[in-house]
Amino acid sequence: MRVFITGIDGFVGRHLAARLSASGKAISGSCLRSGFPVEGAERVVPCDVRDGERITRLIGEARPDAVVHLAGQTSVAESFRQPAATFAINAGGALNVLQACHAAGVGQVILVTSCEVYGNPDPASGPIPEAAPLAPISPYGASKATQDILGGQWWRGSGLPVIRVRAFPHAGPGQAAGFLFPSVARRIALAEEDRGSEIIRVGNVDVTRDLLDVRDVTEAYEILIEKGIAGDVFNLCSGVGRSLRSALETLCGQSHRRLRLETDAGRVRQTDFEWMVGDPRRLADATGWGPRRAWEETMRDLLAEWRERIASGAMELQGEDR
Numbered sequence: 001m002r003v004f005i006t007g008i009d010g011f012v013g014r015h016l017a018a019r020l021s022a023s024g025k026a027i028s029g030s031c032l033r034s035g036f037p038v039e040g041a042e043r044v045v046p047c048d049v050r051d052g053e054r055i056t057r058l059i060g061e062a063r064p065d066a067v068v069h070l071a072g073q074t075s076v077a078e079s080f081r082q083p084a085a086t087f088a089i090n091a092g093g094a095l096n097v098l099q100a101c102h103a104a105g106v107g108q109v110i111l112v113t114s115c116e117v118y119g120n121p122d123p124a125s126g127p128i129p130e131a132a133p134l135a136p137i138s139p140y141g142a143s144k145a146t147q148d149i150l151g152g153q154w155w156r157g158s159g160l161p162v163i164r165v166r167a168f169p170h171a172g173p174g175q176a177a178g179f180l181f182p183s184v185a186r187r188i189a190l191a192e193e194d195r196g197s198e199i200i201r202v203g204n205v206d207v208t209r210d211l212l213d214v215r216d217v218t219e220a221y222e223i224l225i226e227k228g229i230a231g232d233v234f235n236l237c238s239g240v241g242r243s244l245r246s247a248l249e250t251l252c253g254q255s256h257r258r259l260r261l262e263t264d265a266g267r268v269r270q271t272d273f274e275w276m277v278g279d280p281r282r283l284a285d286a287t288g289w290g291p292r293r294a295w296e297e298t299m300r301d302l303l304a305e306w307r308e309r310i311a312s313g314a315m316e317l318q319g320e321d322r
Contacts (some may be wrong), residue, residue, distance in 0.1 A: 004064035005029035005227060005272070006097060007053070008044055009070030009235065011175045012048070012112075014216040016068065017041045023222065028062050030055065048094030056100040066108040066225045069097045072143075075178065076116065078310045079140035080270050090143035091150070093153070098154045108161055109223055111151040113167040114142035115237065120273040123208075127279035130233050137271050141208045152233070161230030165221070168237035168278050172214035172298050173305040180205075181302060184248055188255050189306040198259050200252065203267030205244035208275040210237045213293040223287045237278030251299040 003020055007013045008029025017027045021040025029038070029049035041109040043062075047054050049071045057087050059067060072090045073079065079086040094111065101109045119135035121128050134149070136142040154160040171181040180202070190196030220236050245261065284290055 001066065001225075002026045002028070002062065002064045003066045003068065004059055004062045005041075006047075006049055006093075007031065007069075008038050008041055008072075009033075011072060012170075012214060012217060013070050014038055014174055015172070015214050016070070016221055019215075019222060020225075021220045024209070028064070030058055032071070036039045049096055050088055052099065053098050056103055059097075059100040059106070060104045063065060063104065066110065067097065067101050067106050067251075068110040068221060068225070069094060070112055071097075073140070076138050076140045076184045077269065078137055079143065083139035086139050087143045087146070090140070091146040094147040094150055098150060098160060102154065102158055102160045106161070106223055108228065108230070109151075109163065109222055110165060110228070111147060111158070111162050112165050112167055112221075113148045113151075114141065114144040115166055115235070115276055115278060116165060117145040117148055118276065121276065123275040123277075127210075127239050127277045128235065129279045130235055130282055137273065148186055148233070163228045164226055164233040165224065165232060166235050166278070167217065167232065168210040168212060168235065168276070170212040170214045170217045173300060173301050175214070175302070180244070181248070181251060182306065184251055185299075185303045185306040186292060186310070187261060188257070188303060189250060189310040190288060191257050191259065192307070193310060194253060195310075198257055199262050200248075200259055200260050201264035201267065202248065203262065203264065203269060205248060205263075207272060208241040208243050209247070210240060210276065210277045211242055211247055211295060211298075212236070212238055212291055213295075213298040216291040216293055219292075220283065220287070220289045223289050227287055229286070232282075232286065234283040234286070235278035235280055236283065237280045239278060239280045241275065241277040242295065247299075250295055251303060254300055254303045263281035 009031035017040040028043040034046040
């Protein structure tokens with residue numbers, strides 16, 4: 001089987017390429033900039049998904065059996081700073097990829113959106129099912145809701161075999177330092193080397209999220225590539241709520257240093273929601289998938305990666321998301 005992954009050099013894309021290659025699939029994909037090898041990929045080509053002609057040509061040349069669309073602007077905070085660019089990349093880029101897949105006759109399209117499409121749900125209603133209304137509250141969420149609607153429209157209108165996946169937050173080794181868990185892991189690793197403070201400043205972490213390990217996420221994508229039914233839409237989640245504070249305390253608890261989380265008003269998001277927990281039953285019933293890795297394992301592996309990076313001098317830092 002040939003699989004083409006947009007955003008193959010990103011956090012999830014790298015994990016997915018390695019996983020699919022290990023199971024015998026031929027992997028190619030696109031990335032925004034050239035020069036970054038991806039484990040498991042036979043060919044990686046630069047492409048901005050806003051360039052419809054180029055992505056159409058690349059997918060046509062690759063002749064994939066399946067396409068996984070991961071490329072996009074992934075930061076909620078950045079979406080408030082650059083809403084037009086976020087829409088152009090996420091919504092416009094998805095439209096270009098869907099058109100390219102239709103032109104190439106791709107047999108399976110995995111369109112990855114986000115739980116942010118649900119907006120600010122009521123915890124009293126329980127875990128969010130796929131039938132819940134799309135009611136985003138951020139430009140990022142609105143751009144992913146537009147992706148979702150486009151995917152459904154292409155399935156209903158042209159028969160393009162699209163499976164929409166509303167992914168809930170995930171973390172693990174390889175995630176950029178601009179996001180919450182790797183940002184804190186990086187600061188813990190610095191503190192352990194006496195190069196940073198034992199006070200870890202964060203935004204509003206007294207909120208509840210449904211958290212996954214990226215390796216469980218890519219397992220779900222592989223199952224959907226192989227067994228998914230076109231037209232379906234799935235929450236990719238655990239069904240278990242965890243406060244970000246407790247999740248971070250698990251990470252801090254991996255260290256021998258006495259670390260303390262402290263709220264920094266400057267890191268609090270412009271808009272946020274207090275609770276986001278998904279209902280995973282549809283995906284479990286359709287595929288048998290369920291998360292297998294404990295959160296402690298995810299945080300242990302993430303911190304181990306950052307300890308190695310700090311020791312080697314790899315000090316990647318971007319604008320932090322929370």
